[in-house]
Structures are given as structure tokens and as C-alpha cells.
Amino acid sequence: MSILSKEEAQAILKKALSFSKADECEVSLNGSEGGNIRYARNAVSTAGDMSSMGLAISSTFGKKTGSATINEFDDASLEKVVRRSEELAQLAPANPEYVSLEGPKTFAESITYNPVTAAINPDIRAEAVRKSLEVAKAANLEAAGFLENTTSFRAIMNSKGLYAYNKDTDVSFSVTTRNQAGTGSGYVSNSFNDISKLDTLALTKIAAGKANGSAGAKAIEPGKYTVILEPLAASDMLSNLVRGFDARGAEEGRSFMSKKGGGTRLGEQLFNEQVNIYSDPFNAELPGATWNGDGLPVERTSWVEKGVVKNLSYSRFWAQKKGVKAIPGAGRIIMEGGSASLEDLIKSTEKGILVTRFWYIRSVDPQTLLLTGLTRDGTFYIENGKIMFPIKNFRFNESPIIMLNNVEALGKAERNGNMIVPPMKIRDFTFSSLSDAV
Amino acid sequence: MLQSVPVIGRDIAMEEALIPIDPALKKRLADIALNAARSKGASYADVRIGRYLNQFLTTRENRVENISNTESYGMGIRVIANGSWGFASIDQLTEDNIARAAATAVQIAKVNSKLLTEPVKLAPQRGYGEVSWKTPIEKNAFEIPIKEKTELLLAVNDVAMKGGANYINSSLFLVNEQKYFASTEGSYIDQDVHRLWPTFTVTKIDPKSGKFETRNSLSSPMGMGYEYLIPKKEEEIDGLFTIYKNRYNMLEDVTTATRHVDEKLRSKPVEAGKYDLIIDPTNLFLTIHESVGHPSELDRVLGYEANYAGTSFLTLDKWESKKFNFGSNIVNFEADKTQKGSLAAVGYDDEGVKCKNWDIIKDGILVNYQTIRDQAHILGLPESQGCCYADSWSSVQFQRMPNVSLKPGKAALSPADMIKNVEKGIYIFGRNSYSIDQQRYNFQFSGQLCFEIKDGKIGGLLKDVAYQANTQEFWNACAAICDEKDYRTGGSFFDGKGQPSQVSAVSHGCSTTLFKGVNVINTGRKI
Numbered sequence: 001m002s003i004l005s006k007e008e009a010q011a012i013l014k015k016a017l018s019f020s021k022a023d024e025c026e027v028s029l030n031g032s033e034g035g036n037i038r039y040a041r042n043a044v045s046t047a048g049d050m051s052s053m054g055l056a057i058s059s060t061f062g063k064k065t066g067s068a069t070i071n072e073f074d075d076a077s078l079e080k081v082v083r084r085s086e087e088l089a090q091l092a093p094a095n096p097e098y099v100s101l102e103g104p105k106t107f108a109e110s111i112t113y114n115p116v117t118a119a120i121n122p123d124i125r126a127e128a129v130r131k132s133l134e135v136a137k138a139a140n141l142e143a144a145g146f147l148e149n150t151t152s153f154r155a156i157m158n159s160k161g162l163y164a165y166n167k168d169t170d171v172s173f174s175v176t177t178r179n180q181a182g183t184g185s186g187y188v189s190n191s192f193n194d195i196s197k198l199d200t201l202a203l204t205k206i207a208a209g210k211a212n213g214s215a216g217a218k219a220i221e222p223g224k225y226t227v228i229l230e231p232l233a234a235s236d237m238l239s240n241l242v243r244g245f246d247a248r249g250a251e252e253g254r255s256f257m258s259k260k261g262g263g264t265r266l267g268e269q270l271f272n273e274q275v276n277i278y279s280d281p282f283n284a285e286l287p288g289a290t291w292n293g294d295g296l297p298v299e300r301t302s303w304v305e306k307g308v309v310k311n312l313s314y315s316r317f318w319a320q321k322k323g324v325k326a327i328p329g330a331g332r333i334i335m336e337g338g339s340a341s342l343e344d345l346i347k348s349t350e351k352g353i354l355v356t357r358f359w360y361i362r363s364v365d366p367q368t369l370l371l372t373g374l375t376r377d378g379t380f381y382i383e384n385g386k387i388m389f390p391i392k393n394f395r396f397n398e399s400p401i402i403m404l405n406n407v408e409a410l411g412k413a414e415r416n417g418n419m420i421v422p423p424m425k426i427r428d429f430t431f432s433s434l435s436d437a438v
Numbered sequence: 439m440l441q442s443v444p445v446i447g448r449d450i451a452m453e454e455a456l457i458p459i460d461p462a463l464k465k466r467l468a469d470i471a472l473n474a475a476r477s478k479g480a481s482y483a484d485v486r487i488g489r490y491l492n493q494f495l496t497t498r499e500n501r502v503e504n505i506s507n508t509e510s511y512g513m514g515i516r517v518i519a520n521g522s523w524g525f526a527s528i529d530q531l532t533e534d535n536i537a538r539a540a541a542t543a544v545q546i547a548k549v550n551s552k553l554l555t556e557p558v559k560l561a562p563q564r565g566y567g568e569v570s571w572k573t574p575i576e577k578n579a580f581e582i583p584i585k586e587k588t589e590l591l592l593a594v595n596d597v598a599m600k601g602g603a604n605y606i607n608s609s610l611f612l613v614n615e616q617k618y619f620a621s622t623e624g625s626y627i628d629q630d631v632h633r634l635w636p637t638f639t640v641t642k643i644d645p646k647s648g649k650f651e652t653r654n655s656l657s658s659p660m661g662m663g664y665e666y667l668i669p670k671k672e673e674e675i676d677g678l679f680t681i682y683k684n685r686y687n688m689l690e691d692v693t694t695a696t697r698h699v700d701e702k703l704r705s706k707p708v709e710a711g712k713y714d715l716i717i718d719p720t721n722l723f724l725t726i727h728e729s730v731g732h733p734s735e736l737d738r739v740l741g742y743e744a745n746y747a748g749t750s751f752l753t754l755d756k757w758e759s760k761k762f763n764f765g766s767n768i769v770n771f772e773a774d775k776t777q778k779g780s781l782a783a784v785g786y787d788d789e790g791v792k793c794k795n796w797d798i799i800k801d802g803i804l805v806n807y808q809t810i811r812d813q814a815h816i817l818g819l820p821e822s823q824g825c826c827y828a829d830s831w832s833s834v835q836f837q838r839m840p841n842v843s844l845k846p847g848k849a850a851l852s853p854a855d856m857i858k859n860v861e862k863g864i865y866i867f868g869r870n871s872y873s874i875d876q877q878r879y880n881f882q883f884s885g886q887l888c889f890e891i892k893d894g895k896i897g898g899l900l901k902d903v904a905y906q907a908n909t910q911e912f913w914n915a916c917a918a919i920c921d922e923k924d925y926r927t928g929g930s931f932f933d934g935k936g937q938p939s940q941v942s943a944v945s946h947g948c949s950t951t952l953f954k955g956v957n958v959i960n961t962g963r964k965i
Contacts, residue, residue, distance in 0.1 A: 040741055043555045144742070144743075206679065360871070370961055374875045397961060433880060437877035
């Protein structure tokens with residue numbers, strides 16, 4: 001059993017701290033339980049069940065810190081790990097960027113734990129996968145997929161009296177369906193806090209539709225096109241962007257948020273005015289913890305408002321150095337959309353390309369955040385508001401910064417992975433070359 | 439696929455890492471597992487008792503950022519029962535726990551066997567009795583005091599900062615896998631595997647333009663001990679600047695890097711178009727990894743990775759034809775898990791198969807793939823090629839890439855000779871951005887340093903260079919390969935595969951190689 005209650009975790013952490021002889025000490029306890037099923041060639045390939053728990057401790061003398069971990073929780077083991085971290089602290093060089101630990105706080109109760117999701121067992125997973133396989137076989141397609149669920153808890157306590165606890169659940173599912181000739185492929189990927197929202201049958205039907213719809217793909221000329229990005233494709237592009245909303249890298253002059261001559265682009269209109277991005281631990285589809293590992297509260301934070309960058313994250317050290325409030329990093333983000341459906345966006349398009357997802361995205365130029373990658377699993381040509389035919393996949397070279405400047409329309413946002421993002425219509429998206437890959 | 443650093447395990451004292459566990463104890467524990475599995479109805483069983491040690495040191499400018507020293511210890515039991523695989527792992531190695539884990543593995547196999555469509559077919563494999571293997575290191579990197587290692591990294595940083603760099607990060611990654619394998623075939627294999635990777639990134643900013651440039655180290659991750667960091671003149675090649683073979687001079691490389699990053703800020707943008715590319719092993723190794731190594735993994739071809747990195751264009755019919763021109767007739771790729779100093783070198787793989795070497799591409803033709811015991815029959819092979827690996831005792835072993843290397847040219851040829859014959863070209867060093875599609879056709883790579891070649895002479899550095907090609911067209915454009923004297927291995931320390939994902943480490947050897955008429959794009963944009 002690796003999931004402890006708030007009181008059980010508190011007892012262990014209190015005991016560990018009681019052994020501390022350091023100037024400052026922080027202890028954390030993490031546990032997780034879960035399972036997965038992987039399938040390929042229309043059959044289960046591997047399945048596993050995992051359970052683990054560990055304790056980590058950092059002891060500090062002056063500005064010298066040592067860390068140690070252990071996975072046994074009897075008194076003797078707790079004392080042993082405390083001593084280990086203290087010995088390492090004495091050997092460590094002083095860290096000029098060490099910041100004194102946070103004091104006690106009250107954090108709001110999060111909404112991250114869903115008991116129905118926590119109750120997922122191997123039979124429930126097997127049944128979910130069975131439904132997916134049934135759809136694939138009925139459509140004469142070959143399916144490969146992955147279903148994984150996790151229940152975890154985290155608790156931190158420090159020598160200044162801070163104590164925080166959080167428990168969360170999540171389930172994620174993805175499936176690739178391919179036709180027998182290898183000429184068509186479709187993919188779906190979704191994550192949920194509440195498993196009752198996961199319908200593997202419906203999702204596999206969508207993937208199957210894309211697989212059958214993408215056979216007979218035609219090659220069209222690479223170039224700049226209007227694209228309709230499904231939420232999955234949009235989230236593929238945006239994850240790199242959000243990581244860069246950090247003050248230190250920007251102020252050091254080495255990120256896309258740096259300003260020529262010094263300073264950052266905070267407060268500038270970096271994107272189209274339709275772009276609004278924020279994070280909120282109380283979002284029902286994408287809930288998060290209300291505190292972070294540093295013991296700072298995580299609150300609703302606005303990152304971009306009407307295209308203007310409103311905030312950058314500040315570590316405790318950098319905030320102290322700059323005399324501002326520390327702001328935890330973006331983590332899970334929400335981009336606001338409109339009310340249009342994906343179909344509405346397609347209908348409004350005279351000439352464009354519908355993209356299901358992007359693949360093998362890597363940074364090409366950190367200065368402009370230029371990324372390269374490819375389309376995959378369902379790429380279609382749109383003309384006069386209708387999908388005309390499937391097209392061969394493209395390699396793109398585009399920056400999400402430029403992309404969010406070229407927003408024409410945003411649809412209704414939905415959760416994809418660790419983001420809530422709308423389907424979006426973007427003009428002048430750069431496709432550089434064709435790929436033969438299906 | 440390359441991915442981020444896994445840091446799993448419990449922190450231990452530096453000294454603890456140096457005490458190996460007695461093989462006799464490991465044999466006793468392994469036999470408990472094998473006997474328990476057999477008694478529950480397994481027709482085959484194997485056990486891996488693994489002790490995985492990792493030491494990661496990271497620094498920036500004049501500060502040590504983090505020192506992490508972790509150990510993960512436990513046992514993984516894999517069985518076949520009723521024709522199906524089952525697996526379970528345990529970290530507290532008591533007799534009862536081991537027997538219970540073995541029983542769980544057999545139970546999982548029996549449950550899964552009800553859904554079986556293709557029963558497991560294992561290639562024959564003899565037992566070796568009690569044998570052992572060690573990476574032939576000269577100095578155990580874990581025995582070197584932390585202070586000496588951090589002092590080296592801080593000295594490297596100091597050189598860069600004094601040379602005018604604005605920022606520098608430098609790191610050292612060390613891994614020691616102490617693996618014990620036993621199976622019902624009659625093998626008890628004790629292995630001690632070492633690898634390391636020293637690396638840095640130097641950053642310089644031009645305050646007037648607001649532009650910043652970086653230059654990464656031109657070191658390679660190696661299957662070696664700390665001797666890799668002790669420079670040796672015989673292991674250096676003098677070309678446009680000094681480049682390193684089996685010994686690395688980190689202080690010298692950072693001096694050169696600091697000069698390079700300054701030149702990069704003043705480099706001119708490339709004009710897009712077709713160029714002859716001379717590619718140094720420090721860049722080409724990654725192109726080999728993505729466009730040759732991955733598509734020849736048999737399980738990808740069969741569809742087992744379709745939901746993650748995809749499949750492969752090297753379908754079985756191409757192999758069966760014996761006529762598929764993967765590359766020009768001077769292109770020969772050899773797979774191995776034996777090259778001294780390489781990341782994938784080991785005595786026996788993670789299912790007890792003795793490691794060897796074999797051809798994948800011969801005279802440009804696709805002749806073979808990479809297999810493990812339950813795949814060998816698909817190609818009609820009499821035995822597995824020995825590609826089985828798990829990144830931990832707690833993860834299931836499966837097919838992972840062996841070293842895949844381009845054989846050097848037979849005739850004498852140096853990079854200097856090669857440059858003389860190029861009219862319009864680019865000479866590329868170091869890995870940078872990388873991307874390839876889900877069947878390994880279309881790829882795009884950039885480099886750390888891209889020198890212009892005009893009329894047989896080297897010009898200045900070019901910026902915003904990326905080369906884009908189709909795999910088969912690219913390798914068929916291979917026009918010349920330098921000889922053995924230039925041969926070097928590059929490698930990936932953290933290659934990702936599987937769901938949930940596992941890491942593995944793999945090397946790719948080659949000499950400087952010439953490709954004619956490759957498409958180069960200019961990646962510069964304004965934001």
C-alpha cells in the first residue's frame with residue numbers, strides 16, 4: 001500500500017524531522033500506485049502494476065546542503081537517512097543561491113483526487129482495452145495503444161513548521177490504428193482526472209475514422225498554409241513555449257523572452273490579442289496541487305492576457321535577488337478558446353490543412369523558438385469549408401510565437417495531456433518538405 | 439528517440455557504490471527465483487538481479503548546482519507459462535518475497551495466455567554456466583573523489599568565463615550497472631558495466647544585437663572509465679581544430695568552444711540550396727542513429743512501437759528481395775555489442791545471449807535487422823543476435839539498439855583530402871537539432887559548427903544551417919568515406935523506447951563522410 005493519508009504522512013515526516021540536528025531541514029514523502037496495459041498488432045503486449053514510496057530529505061548547515069533518500073520508514077531507517085543527509089551537507093560546497101525555507105502556511109484544499117479513478121484495477125483496464133480492440137478489429141485495422149492510470153500522494157514538511165499534503169489521480173489513453181496495407185493511420189490521445197469521461201470505444205472510433213480517411217493520401221506542394229490544428233496538435237506546439245516564460249533565462253539574455261539591450265519582453269504584446277493563457281489549480285478538467293515543492297502556494301496565474309505577456313515565473317532565489325514575489329512556474333496551462341467547434345473552423349476555411357497531431361518536435365533555434373517536426377496520423381486538405389482528400393505528411397519549421405501571432409480563430413478548448421487548449425486556425429504555417437511516412 | 443535524464447533510486451554514500459555484491463549470494467537468490475517459477479509451471483524463466491548506480495554532477499559558472507548519487511537494487515523475474523510472457527519485480531530480496539514475485543510472474547503469464555494470438559517462440563540458446571564480464575576500464579570513475587570531479591568541471595567553467603563567455607553549464611554523468619543474470623537454460627552471468635558522459639554548453643550574448651549563441655562540447659559518451667578524461671596525444675586528430683578519439687581533453691575543448699561561440703555570433707547566414715556535405719562523426723553519429731539504427735529494429739518493423747515512435751520503412755519485403763539499395767555501394771553498416779569503449783558493449787545481453795557483431799547494410803543492400811530470442815525465427819535466424827536490454831531490474835527486457843556503425847573507407851582518405859574536391863559545400867561538426875518522421879524517411883539535422891567550403895577551401899562559419907533529406911536518397915548520395923585513422927564513436931546516453939518508456943545507451947562509429955547534393959535550408963526567422 002503506497003498511498004498514505006494526510007495524518008499517516010504527517011506522522012512519518014514528523015518522526016524524521018525529530019532526528020534533525022541541522023540548521024534547516026526539509027523532508028518529503030512521495031508514493032504512487034497504478035498500472036498500465038500496452039497493446040500492439042491487436043493484442044496485449046505487456047501489462048504491469050506498480051507501487052512505490054520514497055522519502056527524501058535535505059539538511060542544511062549555513063548554506064551547505066546535503067540530500068538523501070530512502071524507501072524504508074521504520075525509526076532506524078529514518079534516523080539513518082537524516083544522518084546521511086547531514087554528512088553530505090558537511091561535504092558539500094556552500095551554495096550562494098541557497099534561500100532559507102518557507103514558513104508555515106495554509107493551503108487551499110485541491111480537487112485533484114477522484115476516488116473513481118483511484119479505484120481502477122486490472123479488470124477495468126482490460127475491459128477498456130478490449131473495447132478498443134473490438135473497434136479496430138471490426139474496422140479491419142491494426143491497433144497499438146497504451147492505457148495508464150496513476151494515484152499518487154506527496155507531502156512536505158520542514159523545520160520552520162510548514163506542512164503540506166496532496167493526493168491526485170489521473171488516467172491517460174492513446175491508440176494508433178493503421179490499415180492492413182499500411183497506407184492509412186489515425187491516432188487519438190486523451191487524459192482525464194475522472195475515468196468516467198474516458199470512452200475508449202468512442203476514441204478508437206475516431207482514430208479508426210482517421211486511419212480509413214487517410215488512405216490514398218495525395219502529395220501537395222510544401223509552403224505556407226492556413227492550418228486547422230486539432231487540440232492535440234496545438235498542445236504539441238505550445239509545450240515548448242510555456243517552459244520559456246521564466247524570468248531568469250530572459251533576464252540573462254538567453255531566451256526568446258529576452259529584450260535586445262537588456263531586460264525582458266514582459267508587458268509586451270507578443271501575440272495576437274485573441275491569445276489568453278493562464279494556469280489554475282482549480283480547473284475541473286486539469287486540477288493541480290495548490291502548493292509546490294518549495295512550499296509556495298500555487299494560485300491562478302495569468303501568463304498572457306489579450307496577447308500581452310503578464311507574468312514570468314521567478315524561483316525563490318531569483319525573486320529575492322530582484323526584489324519581487326516568487327512565482328511558481330506555469331506547469332499545467334489553460335489557453336482560452338471560443339465557442340466554435342472543430343467542424344465550424346473547417347467550414348470557415350477556404351483553403352487549408354487539417355492537422356491531427358505533430359511528431360518529433362525539436363528546437364531548432366532557441367532565439368526565435370523555431371521548432372521542427374512533422375504531421376502524423378491524419379492530415380487532410382480543406383477547400384471551401386470541406387475536407388477534400390487526405391494528404392501526405394509534411395515536415396514543418398515554425399515557431400509557436402509566430403504561430404500565435406497568426407491566429408485567425410480559436411474553437412472550444414478541451415484538455416489534451418497537461419494542457420487545455422482550443423483547436424485553432426492559423427495562417428501562414430510553414431511546411432518545408434514532404435514525408436513518405438504514414 | 440532521445441529523452442530526458444531519469445533519476446531513480448535511493449541516495450547512497452560514495453563509498454557504498456564501490457562495494458560489489460558477492461556473486462555466490464546472487465546465485466543463491468537467483469536459484470530461489472528459478473526454482474519457484476518452475477514449480478509454479480513456468481516452461482522458461484530468467485532472473486536479473488541488478489544494482490544500478492548513477493552519479494550526476496552539474497555545475498554552472500563558479501557553482502556546483504547538484505551532486506546526485508543514487509542506487510537502485512532489486513530483482514526482475516521473467517517467465518514463459520502456457521506460451522505467454524509474465525514479469526514481476528521485487529526490491530526487498532527475502533526468500534519469501536522472491537518466491538511470491540516468481541509466482542506472480544507465472545500467474546500473469548497464465549492469465550495473459552488466455553488472450554494469446556501468437557505463442558512465444560524462443561530461439562535456441564545454450565547455458566554458459568558461471569561466467570563473468572567487465573567493461574575493460576582503467577580507472578573506476580566512481581572511485582575518483584567527488585572533489586576532483588567537481589574541480590575539473592569548475593576549472594572548465596573558469597576557462598570559458600575568462601575567455602569571454604557569458605554563461606557555461608558543465609556536467610558529468612556516470613553509470614555503473616552491476617548485473618547478474620540467471621536462466622533455466624543454465625547460465626549464471628555476472629557483469630560489471632561502466633559508462634560516462636562529460637558535457638558542457640558555452641553561451642555568449644552580443645548585447646548590441648541581443649543575439650545569443652551556444653557551443654556544446656565535442657565529447658562523446660563512452661563505455662569507459664575515468665581514463666576518458668585524461669588527455670592523450672595519440673588519441674587526438676588535428677584538423678581545423680583538435681578533435682578527440684578515445685581520450686577527451688575537456689579543458690582544451692572548452693578553450694576552443696569559447697573562441698567558436700564568439701565566431702558564431704559573427705557568422706553569415708547560409709544561402710538555402712543544394713550543397714555537398716562533409717559530416718564529421720560528432721554530427722553523423724546521430725544521423726546514423728535515427729536513420730539506420732532505429733528503422734532496422736525488427737519490432738518497430740512489425741508494429742510493436744506503432745503507438746510511440748512509429749514503425750519503419752524497412753519492411754520485410756525489402757529484406758527478402760536482397761536487392762534493396764538502402765545506400766550507395768560504399769555504404770556498409772555493422773551492428774555490434776562488442777566494440778571496446780562503446781556504450782552498448784557487454785559480454786552477454788539481458789536474456790543471456792553472448793554478444794557479437796553482424797552486418798545490417800552490406801555494399802548498400804539491406805541484409806539484416808536487430809533481434810532478440812523471441813524474434814529470431816521471423817528472419818529464419820538460428821539464434822538471437824543478442825539485442826535484449828532492460829534499463830532496470832524493475833523493467834521488462836526487450837529489444838534495444840546495439841551499436842550501429844558505418845565501416846571506414848578502405849582506401850587512404852583524410853578529411854583534408856575530401857575538402858579539396860568540394861566546390862560548394864558545408865563541413866559540419868557536433869550534434870544540434872534533430873528530427874525524423876514516424877517511419878524514418880524524412881529527417882532534418884543541424885550542427886554545432888558549420889564551415890563553408892568554396893572551391894576546395896574552408897571559409898568562415900555559417901549560421902542557420904539545417905540539412906533535410908529522405909533517408910534512402912541521403913545514403914545513396916554517400917560519395918566517399920575517410921579511412922580508419924579518422925574513425926570515432928559518438929553516442930546517445932539516453933535513448934528512449936517502449937511504453938512506459940525505458941532508456942538505453944548506444945554508440946555509433948564512423949569516419950568523416952561526404953554526401954553530394956543535399957538540401958540545406960536557412961532556419962533564420964524574426965519574432
